[in-house]
Amino acid sequence: MADSGFVKVAQVNELKPGEMMAVTLEDDQVLLTNIDGEFHAIDDVCSHAYACLSDGDLNGKEVECPLHGGSFNAITGVPMNPPASETLRIFQVQIEGDDIFIAPPNS
Numbered sequence: 203m204a205d206s207g208f209v210k211v212a213q214v215n216e217l218k219p220g221e222m223m224a225v226t227l228e229d230d231q232v233l234l235t236n237i238d239g240e241f242h243a244i245d246d247v248c249s250h251a252y253a254c255l256s257d258g259d260l261n262g263k264e265v266e267c268p269l270h271g272g273s274f275n276a277i278t279g280v281p282m283n284p285p286a287s288e289t290l291r292i293f294q295v296q297i298e299g300d301d302i303f304i305a306p307p308n309s
Protein backbone atom coordinates (compact mmCIF):
# COMPACT_ATOMS: atom_id res chain seq x y z
CA MET A 203 0.00 0.00 0.00
CA ALA A 204 1.40 3.42 -0.94
CA ASP A 205 2.14 5.78 1.91
CA SER A 206 -0.56 8.23 2.89
CA GLY A 207 -0.54 11.42 0.90
CA PHE A 208 0.33 9.55 -2.26
CA VAL A 209 -2.17 9.56 -5.12
CA LYS A 210 -2.22 7.18 -8.07
CA VAL A 211 -1.65 9.18 -11.26
CA ALA A 212 -0.72 6.63 -13.92
CA GLN A 213 0.29 3.09 -14.67
CA VAL A 214 3.85 2.04 -15.35
CA ASN A 215 3.02 0.73 -18.84
CA GLU A 216 1.61 4.14 -19.89
CA LEU A 217 5.05 5.75 -19.84
CA LYS A 218 7.98 4.18 -21.66
CA PRO A 219 11.62 5.24 -21.13
CA GLY A 220 12.15 8.65 -22.73
CA GLU A 221 8.48 9.59 -22.46
CA MET A 222 6.68 12.18 -20.34
CA MET A 223 3.10 13.04 -19.46
CA ALA A 224 1.18 15.68 -17.59
CA VAL A 225 -0.68 14.61 -14.45
CA THR A 226 -2.38 16.55 -11.70
CA LEU A 227 -2.07 16.36 -7.95
CA GLU A 228 -4.78 18.45 -6.33
CA ASP A 229 -4.10 21.96 -7.70
CA ASP A 230 -0.65 21.19 -9.03
CA GLN A 231 0.21 20.38 -12.64
CA VAL A 232 2.99 17.81 -12.55
CA LEU A 233 5.36 16.52 -15.22
CA LEU A 234 5.87 12.78 -14.89
CA THR A 235 8.84 11.33 -16.76
CA ASN A 236 10.39 7.95 -17.35
CA ILE A 237 14.14 8.43 -17.62
CA ASP A 238 16.05 5.21 -18.22
CA GLY A 239 13.31 3.23 -16.47
CA GLU A 240 13.13 5.48 -13.40
CA PHE A 241 10.07 7.62 -12.81
CA HIS A 242 10.44 11.26 -11.78
CA ALA A 243 8.01 14.11 -11.14
CA ILE A 244 8.61 17.87 -11.18
CA ASP A 245 6.44 20.94 -11.75
CA ASP A 246 4.93 20.90 -15.23
CA VAL A 247 4.54 24.67 -15.37
CA CYS A 248 7.72 26.44 -16.40
CA SER A 249 9.16 28.80 -13.77
CA HIS A 250 9.90 31.47 -16.41
CA ALA A 251 6.42 32.27 -17.71
CA TYR A 252 3.29 30.20 -18.27
CA ALA A 253 3.95 27.14 -20.41
CA CYS A 254 3.59 23.43 -19.81
CA LEU A 255 6.86 21.54 -20.09
CA SER A 256 4.86 18.47 -21.05
CA ASP A 257 4.21 20.28 -24.37
CA GLY A 258 7.97 20.58 -24.92
CA ASP A 259 10.65 17.98 -25.61
CA LEU A 260 12.36 15.47 -23.35
CA ASN A 261 15.93 14.67 -24.38
CA GLY A 262 17.60 12.36 -21.89
CA LYS A 263 17.31 14.13 -18.54
CA GLU A 264 16.67 17.53 -20.12
CA VAL A 265 13.18 18.88 -20.70
CA GLU A 266 12.90 21.87 -23.00
CA CYS A 267 10.16 24.44 -22.57
CA PRO A 268 8.03 24.93 -25.70
CA LEU A 269 7.64 28.69 -25.22
CA HIS A 270 11.12 30.24 -25.02
CA GLY A 271 13.35 27.18 -25.21
CA GLY A 272 14.60 27.28 -21.62
CA SER A 273 15.36 23.86 -20.20
CA PHE A 274 15.47 22.00 -16.92
CA ASN A 275 16.92 18.83 -15.49
CA ALA A 276 13.78 16.66 -15.30
CA ILE A 277 15.11 14.82 -12.25
CA THR A 278 16.32 17.72 -10.10
CA GLY A 279 14.20 20.56 -11.54
CA VAL A 280 17.36 22.69 -11.85
CA PRO A 281 17.45 25.07 -14.84
CA MET A 282 19.94 24.07 -17.56
CA ASN A 283 19.42 26.80 -20.15
CA PRO A 284 18.10 30.38 -20.00
CA PRO A 285 15.74 32.07 -19.83
CA ALA A 286 14.73 29.45 -17.25
CA SER A 287 16.38 30.45 -13.98
CA GLU A 288 14.24 29.25 -11.08
CA THR A 289 14.38 25.64 -9.90
CA LEU A 290 11.18 23.63 -10.18
CA ARG A 291 9.79 21.57 -7.30
CA ILE A 292 10.34 17.82 -7.12
CA PHE A 293 7.32 15.68 -6.27
CA GLN A 294 7.71 12.35 -4.46
CA VAL A 295 7.19 9.23 -6.55
CA GLN A 296 6.36 5.69 -5.43
CA ILE A 297 5.82 2.64 -7.61
CA GLU A 298 3.60 -0.11 -6.37
CA GLY A 299 3.04 -3.01 -8.71
CA ASP A 300 1.89 -1.46 -11.99
CA ASP A 301 0.83 1.82 -10.43
CA ILE A 302 2.64 5.15 -10.15
CA PHE A 303 1.82 7.29 -7.13
CA ILE A 304 2.99 10.83 -6.42
CA ALA A 305 2.87 13.08 -3.38
CA PRO A 306 3.63 16.76 -2.77
CA PRO A 307 7.27 17.86 -2.51
CA ASN A 308 9.08 17.32 0.77
CA SER A 309 9.34 20.78 2.26
Ligand code: FES
Binds near residue numbers: 248252253269270
Ligand atom coordinates in the same frame (compact mmCIF):
# COMPACT_ATOMS: atom_id res chain seq x y z
S1 FES B 1 8.00 30.03 -20.38
FE1 FES B 1 9.46 28.42 -20.27
S2 FES B 1 11.31 29.36 -20.91
FE2 FES B 1 9.88 30.96 -20.98
